[in-house]
């Protein structure tokens with residue numbers, strides 16, 4: 001064959017096509033493209049879960065210095081072991097054990113590239129043929145996308161909006177069968193801002209025990225709570241049902257770009273003894289690669305030396321933002337917010353579509369809002385909740401107030417009554 005005539009028959013994995021239409025980042029990018037750049041108003045983004053671009057949401061100096069020191073020490077230019085540096089695993093085990101009635105050891109902890117990577121790994125581990133998984137609705141769409149890619153059947157259970165977004169446990173019981181690999185519990189909650197009580201979490205664990213399924217506890221918002229319920233880790237109840245605890249420094253330490261997370265196995269009753277889970281997890285870490293070694297090297301310092309004031313300042317800030325967002329939303333009858341957020345960085349509102357003249361659904365609302373008000377919100381369909389919206393309140397107060405004001409002007413302008 002002549003040069004240039006060769007036919008490269010390369011085809012990609014078509015399962016990957018179209019994923020950005022339903023992924024948080026894909027939808028937000030599409031909405032941002034709809035913002036008129038020549039508009040006077042600056043764009044405000046209350047659609048994603050990364051407040052680090054707002055002043056007042058900077059990580060602690062303790063963490064910054066720990067990374068610099070680790071880097072300069074020249075001790076961490078090497079590859080780390082696949083499951084993470086022993087010192088980092090030990091530090092995370094120690095950190096998580098502070099809130100548990102038993103002690104985790106370093107061997108129970110695996111270091112991952114953020115919590116998203118921990119999700120990816122645990123779903124790879126559980127993806128045996130025929131497996132299904134129970135996911136919350138509304139939920140975090142990364143689980144759906146990863147489960148789909150790993151060909152795990154997805155079964156959604158509802159969070160109940162007028163019961164503080166608690167889990168519908170009757171439904172969980174009805175959905176589970178012998179092929180159910182796990183149920184996912186996100187607490188504190190994204191996207192609802194809910195924080196579950198000790199009693200509810202205990203009931204969740206008892207249900208999992210009854211069904212004989214482990215719990216994947218996504219605790220990436222651990223301790224980011226500011227309501228009446230304190231944060232209680234699911235691992236407290238791990239003697240009832242084994243728990244995979246997923247976390248990272250992305251949210252509590254405001255360092256999502258550092259890509260440092262973990263997957264911890266909480267199984268004090270040794271329910272996993274004699275089965276293959278441990279070996280599958282070990283095997284999985286042979287075919288993935290973890291975060292940079294110097295970030296891992298900084299983890300003991302970060303977890304041990306961050307001052308309490310850093311955490312309490314962030315929680316006070318989030319509490320103030322949540323309160324203002326909630327009360328300003330109460331003044332917008334086109335929206336209904338069932339729960340004043342008590343944790344995380346988000347709240348959910350229902351769009352009262354019947355009150356609008358020309359808004360077809362949640363995506364239509366968000367597209368027009370981007371175009372007319374340069375404000376970006378996340379449409380609920382992305383989280384399985386059509387005609388709802390997720391609003392991030394972790395933002396600078398002025399941007400938050402301005403943003404919610406823009407929602408109100410938009411609603412007034414598109415109101416059914418305004419047309420007459």
Ligand SMILES: *Cc1c(COP(=O)(O)O)cnc(C)c1O
Pocket residue numbers: 049113114115116117140186190218220247248249250251256260261
């Ligand atoms: C942000 C988030 C993650 C991902 O966390 P990273 O550490 O940035 O990978 C996982 N789960 C939930 C519920 C999140 O909100």
